[in-house]
Amino acid sequence: MSTNNSGLEIVKIDVKDVRFPTSLGAHGSDALHVDPDYSCAYVTTTTKNGTQGFGLTFTCGRGTEIVVLTIRSMKKFIIGKNAGDIFSDFAGFWRTITNDSQMRWIGPEKGVAHLAAAAILNSLWDLWARLENKPLWKLLVDLEPEVLVSTIDFRYITDVVTKEEAIQMLKDKQIGKADRIKYLEEHGYPAYTTQVGWMGYSDELVHSLCEKYLKLGFKYFKVKVGVNFEDDYRRCSAVRECIGPNNFLMVDANQAWSVNEAIEWMKKLAPLKPMWIEEPTSPDDILGHAAISKALAPYEIGVATGEMCANRVMFKQFLQSGAMQYCQIDSARIGGINEIIAVYLMAEKLKVKVCPHAGGVGLCEMVQHLQFFDYVSVSGTMQDRLIEYVDQQHEHFVDPCVVVNARYMPQAHIGYSTQFLPGILDKFSYPHGSEWKKMIKDGLFPPPDEVELLNA
Numbered sequence: 001m002s003t004n005n006s007g008l009e010i011v012k013i014d015v016k017d018v019r020f021p022t023s024l025g026a027h028g029s030d031a032l033h034v035d036p037d038y039s040c041a042y043v044t045t046t047t048k049n050g051t052q053g054f055g056l057t058f059t060c061g062r063g064t065e066i067v068v069l070t071i072r073s074m075k076k077f078i079i080g081k082n083a084g085d086i087f088s089d090f091a092g093f094w095r096t097i098t099n100d101s102q103m104r105w106i107g108p109e110k111g112v113a114h115l116a117a118a119a120i121l122n123s124l125w126d127l128w129a130r131l132e133n134k135p136l137w138k139l140l141v142d143l144e145p146e147v148l149v150s151t152i153d154f155r156y157i158t159d160v161v162t163k164e165e166a167i168q169m170l171k172d173k174q175i176g177k178a179d180r181i182k183y184l185e186e187h188g189y190p191a192y193t194t195q196v197g198w199m200g201y202s203d204e205l206v207h208s209l210c211e212k213y214l215k216l217g218f219k220y221f222k223v224k225v226g227v228n229f230e231d232d233y234r235r236c237s238a239v240r241e242c243i244g245p246n247n248f249l250m251v252d253a254n255q256a257w258s259v260n261e262a263i264e265w266m267k268k269l270a271p272l273k274p275m276w277i278e279e280p281t282s283p284d285d286i287l288g289h290a291a292i293s294k295a296l297a298p299y300e301i302g303v304a305t306g307e308m309c310a311n312r313v314m315f316k317q318f319l320q321s322g323a324m325q326y327c328q329i330d331s332a333r334i335g336g337i338n339e340i341i342a343v344y345l346m347a348e349k350l351k352v353k354v355c356p357h358a359g360g361v362g363l364c365e366m367v368q369h370l371q372f373f374d375y376v377s378v379s380g381t382m383q384d385r386l387i388e389y390v391d392q393q394h395e396h397f398v399d400p401c402v403v404v405n406a407r408y409m410p411q412a413h414i415g416y417s418t419q420f421l422p423g424i425l426d427k428f429s430y431p432h433g434s435e436w437k438k439m440i441k442d443g444l445f446p447p448p449d450e451v452e453l454l455n456a
């Protein structure tokens with residue numbers, strides 16, 4: 001790598017519990033997450049020379065404090081290390097942080113432990129991009145294939161893709177790369193909207209939002225389903241009527257159903273021509289998703305999942321077994337970019353389209369970089385691929401994503417777009433930020449319980 005290592009000793013890892021009161025407007029509500037307060041564990045990594053990297057993992061409110069504690073427990077693996085040395089053997093470092101001989105018992109590579117690792121790893125990738133003075137996606141596409149692949153831990157996935165194959169796949173895509181970068185910078189990357197159909201929105205609001213997003217140029221619209229069939233049919237019919245037969249409808253059950261229930265429910269929604277059913281059942285049920293995919297194939301309904309998929313091993317099995325037709329990687333889950341690249345490579349090898357999950361806090365900001373990288377360096381195409389777009393929480397970031405005419409437009413800002421604006425931490429840190437103090441005092445939210453002790 002070209003980075004000069006001097007001054008890159010990591011001297012500080014700061015972590016904050018940051019929450020936004022989105023439950024007040026039912027924003028983000030679905031069949032199972034009925035009242036999310038979009039939140040994150042937010043990591044700032046500082047080097048001796050003062051360069052900082054910012055990273056986060058997304059959470060839904062309660063429980064963020066547990067991720068924060070886990071990140072604190074992982075500091076010992078990073079403090080005192082030289083960032084340049086980490087990047088030179090990123091896969092080795094990745095294994096250190098995800099497979100510590102004692103901590104791995106509370107994972108391994110799943111749940112809170114993996115969310116915590118993701119936040120730290122994301123801050124390190126942001127730091128790397130800043131040191132190289134590039135947007136994250138540009139860092140990824142500019143790295144030599146051998147160097148990029150050296151960041152991935154291939155343990156457990158070599159039956160689908162080996163290190164050597166991965167390098168060859170990236171080398172093969174060097175052809176036409178400059179043209180794709182040019183096209184991307186000029187035309188951006190297609191997006192779909194989830195904003196029209198949150199579960200808690202009234203029919204009137206759904207209708208007016210469909211009209212708004214049609215005017216903004218969107219062609220793909222996603223609606224939350226899964227609690228009551230009659231309500232789903234009515235809401236999806238209204239959206240279909242508003243967007244017309246030539247635009248696209250997707251539905252998302254957020255894990256609400258058992259396998260047979262999913263199949264029956266979706267057969268009844270089939271006349272409305274949904275393009276995919278997202279998270280029909282447990283995110284862990286690979287064979288269940290395969291059964292649903294098979295049953296719904298005659299109706300031309302694909303299965304989409306991945307936003308709560310635990311790690312590359314589960315992604316591997318989903319991809320191998322025909323259980324997902326749309327692979328929804330999430331930028332704040334699994335083990336950061338190192339592991340997400342492995343999923344992109346497996347999806348390309350097994351010819352499954354990646355349509356990333358986004359929304360939440362900072363997920364649109366981050367995942368655009370990954371999908372740009374996929375277009376330039378891995379799949380080489382945007383065909384039938386989309387990035388989710390939710391128009392919330394962007395105002396808190398220094399470099400918010402920019403979506404114009406329903407396309408994510410690459411920006412010149414350096415890093416992974418995860419830095420909060422000054423003042424956000426003072427206002428929305430939980431529970432001592434000024435906004436939270438006020439909302440708790442006003443009775444909008446109950447006072448924190450154990451959290452108070454944990455943060456003390």
Ligand SMILES: [Mg+2]
Nearest residue numbers: 252278279307
């Ligand atoms: Mg979803």
